[in-house]
Amino acid sequence: MSEKIYASDWAKSPNISPLVSNCKENCKEDNDYCQTDESYYATPIFVTNLSASKKNTSSNNYSSNVNSELANYSISKKSNLNNNVNIRTPKYSNNKKNNGSVSASTTTSTGLLLPYKKKKRKGYCCFGFLTRCECFLLISCFLLVFLLLSVSLFWLVLLHGYRLFTDGFNPWSTSNQIFQQNMSFDITAVHHHSAVCTSKDCVSIAAFLSSNLNPKIDPCDDFYEFACGNYHLNQELPLNKPIRHTIFDVQSKLQRQLKKMLEEPIKPSDKSWDRLTKKFYMKCNDEVGMEKNSKNSFLKVLNDIGGWPVLDDNWEEWSHTWEYQLGDVLNKTGLNAAIIEITVSQDPKNSDIHVIEIDQPKWGMGVRWPYIPGHPAMLANYTELLIQVAINMGATREKAEKDMKEVLEFEMQLVNFSVDEMTRREPQRANNRFQLWQIEQMYPNIKMGDYIKRVFTGICDITPNETLIIREVSYLKGIQFVMSNTPKRIIANYLGFRFIHSYKAFLSLHDREPFYIFRKNQTEMTTMIPTERWDECVSYTSQVLDMPLGKMFVEQFFVGDYAMNKMNELTGYLKESFIRELVNADWMDSKTKERALNKAENIEYKIGYPESLFNDTWMQQYWGDKIPSDREPILQLTIRIKNKRNLDELKRLKKPVDRSLWYQGPAQVDAFYAPNLNEMIFPAGIMQFPFLTPGVPNYITYGMVGAVIGHEVSHAFDDQGGRYDEKGNLHNWWDIDTINKFYSKADCFVRQYDSVKIEEVGINLNGRLSLGENIADNSGLKTAYEAYSLWLSNSSSSEPALPGLQNFSSEQLFFLAYANNWCSMVRSQHYFQLIMTDPHAPGKYRAIIPLQNRPEFAKAYNCPSGSPMNPYKKCSVW
16 A cells, blocks of 8 residues: 655654655655555655745645745754654565665655655665565576577477578468468367377478468468469579479489489399490480590481481482381481371270371471461571581581571471461361371372381381371371472481481580570570580480389389379279269269269279389390490480380281380379370379378378379360270260360360460460360369368378478368479560460469369368459369
């Protein structure tokens, strides 16, 4: 309680003068009395104006004589307290005895409270009122609290991963009311689970997700920026690359793994295919040897295929037809797809047998669109490449310019009759069945028999009744007049350039330089720094010797037991989930649905690698080539291997289809669906971090590689794969009304993607070209999520949280993992080429748009209807 002491008592005794003096010195306001707080150590709250000359009023209930006495009172600080005065001494706040000292306020019988500054007591050193012991305890408590706060902050940073958030705490988790419920840091919340996985793999995947995460972005505004916004801070876009993404990062890791194996010394225990593979890589890396021998190696091959006229003023044209010459070039160099491409493929109508297939070729610039009007800079760049290659091989500039410009004009005429990729998406239009005699009768200026018979020389007899599948009839119809009116000299120059272009990797560094410059200019990059030689050679080794190198990878790096078991689990749940989607597709008629269910049940899954890799007899048959001598140039070695592979392919013509064969090696970061076999291939190369990681929760596995599997499953029923039945035969097995409903749903995707503008370059996505991949992306995400939900319903235990990501629910982490499949960096100038040629949407939109179409995502992140990531209009097929 506060204590009051009245001025009338002080006036009666001169011993109170110190109190009056203290009140005058410390109290300046015109109040009636002075009062202290309960501690008795504080400054007085109210003060009385002790000057009678300033105030003399009866309203204060004080007697005028008291005020008069106080006003005239003589103050003496040396006066002693009079023990006869009735002074009530208050208790101290610490309940200790008053050791004779005067309190901060004293009450007298007169009722006027005056302040008194407490004297510093003996033995006190802190703040004038604490003992040394009390001071020590206070400081110790302060240090202890500081230490506890520091330790708590350290663990908060460690557990929640804030050290990875370069911009501080996540603002949307604390300030955005939409997400406060789900995104709080309460790790004991039901959906977060109490356990935290702290294994090495869990920490790695948590760091991977957290490092890409940009917590400043509201996930309902732009989930790609939220999930991948910091990807560019942790990864560097190589100066010689136009694009980088998560798959690129895994491919880079795979390249280093393959490099490690290829650079191991050849051991006596190595099989012949192992020694062949290592020798090939060694020769590819031998820049000194290529500098000395590469030009002579190329000139020798050019001479074997009839010479290169640009280098020879006395060139003699062939006596045979250009068709025969084209077949001769293929047999001697392995070069296919220069003017006409020939393959032995499955018969579209009967997938159990093989048939010859004729198609338009690949082009010198890779794709069709740079040749069409409107791209003069690219044509000029390509022209300079043609000229410079000829000069480097020994031609004069004058002759090179003349001959190579003729080559360009010739190629552009061929391109003019080719068909664009978007049109080629329709599989039925490419199934044109003829017998050889019919082709020669329809197109008399093309001696197709000369070409095919030369290709199959020594393999099998080709009769006039041989069945051919002509994929692009309009191309053959158009080029027959071009070929008949083009001098053989120009055709020979074109074939010579295409040969050099195909094997440019084995030119000397100086002679490869024009190709680096060409690529730099085509992609509009600012540097022509080539890929490191070892990286190039790993890629070429993987292309030429995919199975032997794949076997080495499986033996050394593939986590076989875990990966195979996990992939079998994943494919099982994903298959069941997609079948449920088909069952629930109320827009399908019953007959079509029955056929679709039968097809889904019969999809063949090839996982990891073919068993034949560990069959030495099979490996020796297909890959037991003669070990190269030290003197054999890399070019001749490569041609020898490719010719052997071409021969193996051509020999299939009269044999039934072997469905156990793998047509891709296992050391690849990709996945495939083959509609003509109704099979899916998931190579071992993609089955590693972050797509498939041992020991991580399933919401990560299903969100990453599960979505990839779901994507491939969907390809069996998209606008291309859906035309093939359960055996891989091409025919119309859909009811016409169901087809119309399918395309109505598919058209929603076309319009949705077409409407998206890439702000960096001001052009829109190509929803028609990318339709099949867009359907697969959207359906794959849905199937993967439902497969995870199905697994979760069958699981007897909950999944642990990831360290630093405890504030995310399992559902949220599933979608976060999915988006991280597509984190990427793209040079703005590369977008145009992607839109024109790539059947996939750019990575950013492969993440955003499928999520926008999923109600489960909006629910997981509490995105309100109409927000950017939860639009009112959604597209879905299955």
